[in-house]
Amino acid sequence: MPPTDVLNILHLEDSPVDHDLVSRTLKRTGFAHTITRVETLIDFLNYVGTGAFSLVIADYRLPGFTAIDAWLALPETTDRPPFILLSGAIGEAAAVTAIQTGISDYLHKDEIARLERVISRTMEMHRTRRAKAEVDRELALSEKRLSDLTGHLQTAIDRERAAIAREIHDDIGGSLAAANLDIAWITRHVSDPALLEHAQAATDMLQHAMGASQRIMMDLRPAVLDQGLLAAIQWLASCSERRSSMKIVVRSNCEDLHPDKAVQLVAYRTAQEALTNVTKYAKCSLVQIEISNAGNVLTLEVCDNGVGITREEMMKPHAFGIRGLQERAKTVGGWLDVSTQSGRGTTITLSVPMASMPSTPAETQFQ
Ligand SMILES: Nc1ncnc2c1ncn2[C@@H]1O[C@H](COP(=O)(O)OP(=O)(O)OP(=O)(O)O)[C@@H](O)[C@H]1O
Ligand SMILES: [Mg+2]
Numbered sequence: 001m002p003p004t005d006v007l008n009i010l011h012l013e014d015s016p017v018d019h020d021l022v023s024r025t026l027k028r029t030g031f032a033h034t035i036t037r038v039e040t041l042i043d044f045l046n047y048v049g050t051g052a053f054s055l056v057i058a059d060y061r062l063p064g065f066t067a068i069d070a071w072l073a074l075p076e077t078t079d080r081p082p083f084i085l086l087s088g089a090i091g092e093a094a095a096v097t098a099i100q101t102g103i104s105d106y107l108h109k110d111e112i113a114r115l116e117r118v119i120s121r122t123m124e125m126h127r128t129r130r131a132k133a134e135v136d137r138e139l140a141l142s143e144k145r146l147s148d149l150t151g152h153l154q155t156a157i158d159r160e161r162a163a164i165a166r167e168i169h170d171d172i173g174g175s176l177a178a179a180n181l182d183i184a185w186i187t188r189h190v191s192d193p194a195l196l197e198h199a200q201a202a203t204d205m206l207q208h209a210m211g212a213s214q215r216i217m218m219d220l221r222p223a224v225l226d227q228g229l230l231a232a233i234q235w236l237a238s239c240s241e242r243r244s245s246m247k248i249v250v251r252s253n254c255e256d257l258h259p260d261k262a263v264q265l266v267a268y269r270t271a272q273e274a275l276t277n278v279t280k281y282a283k284c285s286l287v288q289i290e291i292s293n294a295g296n297v298l299t300l301e302v303c304d305n306g307v308g309i310t311r312e313e314m315m316k317p318h319a320f321g322i323r324g325l326q327e328r329a330k331t332v333g334g335w336l337d338v339s340t341q342s343g344r345g346t347t348i349t350l351s352v353p354m355a356s357m358p359s360t361p362a363e364t365q366f367q
Contacts, residue, residue, distance in 0.1 A: 007033040007123070010047050010081070012058035012070055014039040021112065022057065022086065029116040041065050045073060053081055055119065060087035060094065068094065071103055078133045082126040084118060151331040154324070158265060165221035168213050176213065180206045222268055229257040229264045230291060233271050233300075237289060240275045246284060246304075248275075252291040259298055263332045263352050267291070267300045270328070270336070273321045274302035274348040281313075282306025284345060298334075298354050303347040309340040325350070 009026070013019045019037045026033055036053070038044045039062065047053060058067035067085050074080050082104040089108070090098070098106055104122045107114060180203065187199045217223065224232040230252050237248040259267070271289060278287055284306030292299050314322070322338060325348070329336040334352030 005032065007031065007055055007119070008053045009033055009035045009055045009057055010044070010053040011035050011037045012039070012044050012056060012062065012067065013037055014059065014062050018059065018109070022115070025112050025115050031116070039063070041070055041073065044070050048074060048081065051079065055123065056081050056083045057086050058083060060085055060090045066094070068097055068101060068103070071098075071101060078130055082122045084122055086112070086115070147327060147330060150324075150327040154328055154331060161220040165217045165223075168217050168220070172213050173210070173217075176206055176210050180210070222265075225261075225264050225268055229259065229267055230255060232264070232268050233289060233291060236268070236271055236275060237287075240279060240287075244279050246278070246287055248287045248289065250289045250291075254291070254293050257291060257293070257298075259352070259354055263298065263334075263354060266328050266332050266334065266352070267298065267350060270300055270325050270348065270350045271302060273325055277321060278302070278304045278306065278346075281309075282346065293354075296354055298350075298352045300350040301347060302349075303345065305345040308342040308344060309338070309346055310342065314338070322348075 011019055011022060013022070016037075019035075023035055026035060036047065038047055041062075041064075048056070058070060060067045062070070067083075067087070071083050084104055085098055085106040086109060087106075090106070095106060104125065105118050107118050183199050183202050183206065187196060187203075190196060190199070222232060224235045230250075234250050237250050240246070241248045258264075275287070278284060282304040284304040286305050288301075288303045290299070290301040290303070292301075313319075322336075326336045329350055329352070332352050334350060337349045337351070338346065339349070340346040
């Protein structure tokens, strides 16, 4: 114990003689302390409630209650002072209960000479426990702040993407369409083969630019979501299937899935990232996507029969796909699970609790 600290001890003891013995023993040790005796449960709770005491020493048997009753009557907080049982024999069952309920230490009255050592050890453990609780609390707080920030950034990115998509649509898309009409007009009004050839080349370039702006817009803001989540995911699946040799099956127990827009976007981005990962890493022949609404929890499952993900791959420092999905899920009150087995594939599951949705069976397969 640091010598400068005054330890205020609350002594729960009905016998003045025993209290005297404890007081004298503590006086002999020489460490700075005060000791106050209480003997009823009410007084004990009132005194502890003042927050003025840093340690409780208690006899086991008291009039009408035991030290364990007193300990359990204290609110379970990190401020609860450590509690040492100093008593005659209390029996094995009581000793076990004392340990199970978190009482700091037990000392038989015959061993009162060891009291100072027991107090030192108890106070040290208490300080360590409090410091750990404080660090845990700060860590949890900082993790929450980080998660809130990620969610906020994700939402900001989505909003920004939607704005850029609108700009491309209204501005670039509009201009390209107008230029296309003008060239079509020129084509109708000239007969010079050289001019017609240039007009055709310009039309081809414009078609290419319009196709590219459509693709960019789709990437920025998946307009296909306007046709419903299931249709959007079927579209994603068909695109992935065209680019690879995998077979992708999409199943759903709801044909007409229209959860709110934020949830749709999270589900869509989850399927998109999961399919990108499957294409890049899984080396699989079959992907099964299942969207369901059971017990008002929207579930999206993307399951491949590929190589699986190792622990090291999962912890890659610059891989943000799956981590990003986990944060995205939280922004709509959901969560993401990854289950994987070496050589047997990977399943990414998004779950989002939500209000009731209609359910009609549907199955689509992309060849
Ligand atoms: N379906 C899968 N099958 C096999 N391995 C996978 C699969 N999905 C992910 N992985 C492995 O897990 C790692 C982490 O994936 P994650 O999507 O988080 O990051 P990334 O794809 O590497 O990078 P980013 O998504 O940030 O561009 C991948 O690098 C890959 O090794
Ligand atoms: Mg990825």
